[in-house]
Amino acid sequence: MSGISVSRGMRDILPPMSIFWEQIIARHNLLAGRYGYAPIETPILEATELFSRGVGSGTDVVEKEMYTLTDKGGRSLTLRPEATASVVRAALFAHLEQRTRPVRLRYSGPMFRYDRPQAGRYRQFSQVGVECIGELSPYLDFEVIALAMEFYAQCGLSGTSLQINSLGSREERAAYRSQLIAYYEPEVAHMCGDCQRRLHVNPLRLLDCKVDHRLAQAAPRLIDQLGPESRQHFETVQMCLAESGVGYVTNPLLVRGLDYYCHTVFEIWHESLDGAQNALGGGGRYDGLAETMGFPSCPGVGYSLGVDRLCAVLENREQSSQLREQLWTEVAILSVGDIAVFEAWKAASRLAELIRGSGVSCSLDVSARKVDAKLKGALAMGARVALLLGEDELRNSEVAVRLLESRSQEQVPWESTVSAVHRALGHPEPGASVTQQEAGRPVGR
RNA sequence: GUGGCCAUAGCUCAGUUGGUUAGAGUGCCAGAUUGUGGCUCUGGAGGUCGAGGGUUCGAAUCCCUCUGGCCACCCCA
Numbered sequence: 001m002s003g004i005s006v007s008r009g010m011r012d013i014l015p016p017m018s019i020f021w022e023q024i025i026a027r028h029n030l031l032a033g034r035y036g037y038a039p040i041e042t043p044i045l046e047a048t049e050l051f052s053r054g055v056g057s058g059t060d061v062v063e064k065e066m067y068t069l070t071d072k073g074g075r076s077l078t079l080r081p082e083a084t085a086s087v088v089r090a091a092l093f094a095h096l097e098q099r100t101r102p103v104r105l106r107y108s109g110p111m112f113r114y115d116r117p118q119a120g121r122y123r124q125f126s127q128v129g130v131e132c133i134g135e136l137s138p139y140l141d142f143e144v145i146a147l148a149m150e151f152y153a154q155c156g157l158s159g160t161s162l163q164i165n166s167l168g169s170r171e172e173r174a175a176y177r178s179q180l181i182a183y184y185e186p187e188v189a190h191m192c193g194d195c196q197r198r199l200h201v202n203p204l205r206l207l208d209c210k211v212d213h214r215l216a217q218a219a220p221r222l223i224d225q226l227g228p229e230s231r232q233h234f235e236t237v238q239m240c241l242a243e244s245g246v247g248y249v250t251n252p253l254l255v256r257g258l259d260y261y262c263h264t265v266f267e268i269w270h271e272s273l274d275g276a277q278n279a280l281g282g283g284g285r286y287d288g289l290a291e292t293m294g295f296p297s298c299p300g301v302g303y304s305l306g307v308d309r310l311c312a313v314l315e316n317r318e319q320s321s322q323l324r325e326q327l328w329t330e331v332a333i334l335s336v337g338d339i340a341v342f343e344a345w346k347a348a349s350r351l352a353e354l355i356r357g358s359g360v361s362c363s364l365d366v367s368a369r370k371v372d373a374k375l376k377g378a379l380a381m382g383a384r385v386a387l388l389l390g391e392d393e394l395r396n397s398e399v400a401v402r403l404l405e406s407r408s409q410e411q412v413p414w415e416s417t418v419s420a421v422h423r424a425l426g427h428p429e430p431g432a433s434v435t436q437q438e439a440g441r442p443v444g445r
Numbered sequence: 446g447u448g449g450c451c452a453u454a455g456c457u458c459a460g461u462u463g464g465u466u467a468g469a470g471u472g473c474c475a476g477a478u479u480g481u482g483g484c485u486c487u488g489g490a491g492g493u494c495g496a497g498g499g500u501u502c503g504a505a506u507c508c509c510u511c512u513g514g515c516c517a518c519c520c521c522a
Contacts, residue, residue: 008514065520126522306521379482
């Protein structure tokens with residue numbers, strides 16, 4: 001309530017959510033890594049021109065949502081509103097596409113859009129994503145879509161719906177646009193106010209008018225305007241989806257807000273997010289992007305998925321028994337009774353070192369608080385085991401190993417504390433191989 | 446960016462036509478119980494009533510501005 005607060009549209013990600021958050025990203029890193037996507041880090045701050053040219057000057061993102069500032073050298077810089085332009089720029093500038101084709105890259109991190117904040121819509125939000133650069137194959141469109149869907153599945157998320165569409169080539173798209181305007185123009189007088197305004201700004205939106213569906217039904221359809229090559233590209237993507245059992249909906253109204261998209265575009269929606277902000281993520285092909293940034297032509301396809309919304313959905317749906325069990329620490333070492341703090345600390349920190357060394361997290365509490373309070377504190381941190389050190393334990397070089405859930409407790413000599421802890425946590429006996437596996441998998445279990 | 450609703454303890458919220466010292470539940474701390482947790486009882490701490498200005502003898506309450514949140518539009522993550 002008092003003190004300095006976060007800025008508008010920004011927020012802190014606090015535990016236990018932050019633990020869950022980190023796992024989501026770790027899971028994406030691991031999965032995309034298994035598909036052969038290597039990590040890339042690009043600057044959060046980029047030349048404004050990168051986005052105005054790459055993303056497209058007519059888009060909402062560039063027109064009204066950019067976080068732009070001038071640095072001390074008078075340069076116009078912008079906090080990235082999305083990552084694709086940066087990643088493609090970085091890859092082509094370094095000629096990565098001449099070493100391997102396609103270049104498979106993954107990223108995660110914050111993006112910025114100066115929008116009006118709302119639930120599920122923040123000025124700083126995080127995305128995980130991949131870009132597959134250098135080949136035009138529809139099989140790569142499929143690869144990227146399948147990867148996104150597998151990621152959601154691995155997060156235990158159900159109720160998603162994959163929406164796909166084809167925008168065709170740049171030329172086909174432009175032709176369709178003028179065709180649509182020509183179709184609607186004679187009817188301007190009969191259209192709602194929103195649509196009259198949209199006609200030249202974003203004619204594709206007219207098809208989605210909620211006031212009057214009559215005109216939209218007879219309107220020319222983009223799918224019908226695609227040339228044989230574009231059509232075959234799209235059909236191949238759909239064949240792959242069907243073949244591999246990925247459910248999808250073709251949605252001729254799906255457009256995407258960034259200029260660089262062509263051919264396959266897709267979004268992943270979730271049933272619990274209503275109308276306004278129902279997109280968990282999206283992506284598509286961007287064969288013309290490289291040229292707009294002054295590079296030789298180079299096709300690509302990718303996606304970006306919102307971490308904020310995914311976490312919100314998982315939390316809402318109580319699929320987060322995981323989330324509630326998130327551990328700040330697995331083991332709490334407590335001093336009990338009226339004992340010398342320094343002696344208690346010495347014993348506790350020696351045990352802690354051994355436990356941490358065996359791959360288990362633990363924290364100490366040698367404060368003067370009552371045991372009741374310390375045990376409650378251990379529960380609040382999500383600990384499953386408490387180690388209690390009191391007068392008797394110190395004298396006998398023992399520790400009381402207490403399972404918090406079952407409230408059972410046994411006295412254990414200091415030398416066997418580590419194996420007792422692992423037994424209590426239900427782990428296999430600790431050994432050299434265990435720590436290696438730990439490194440590869442997300443924290444917690 | 447346009448329009449609307451809202452802001453009181455860590456959290457969820459009461460607070461009468463403007464009236465004296467702003468409450469409850471929950472959580473926190475302590476005691477009952479010198480060493481054992483989600484119960485019970487007792488006590489305690491915790492508020493610039495989002496911020497600033499105005500009206501008034503007097504403002505949490507009325508007015509203005511700002512900040513922040515939520516909703517719709519736009520658009521997306």
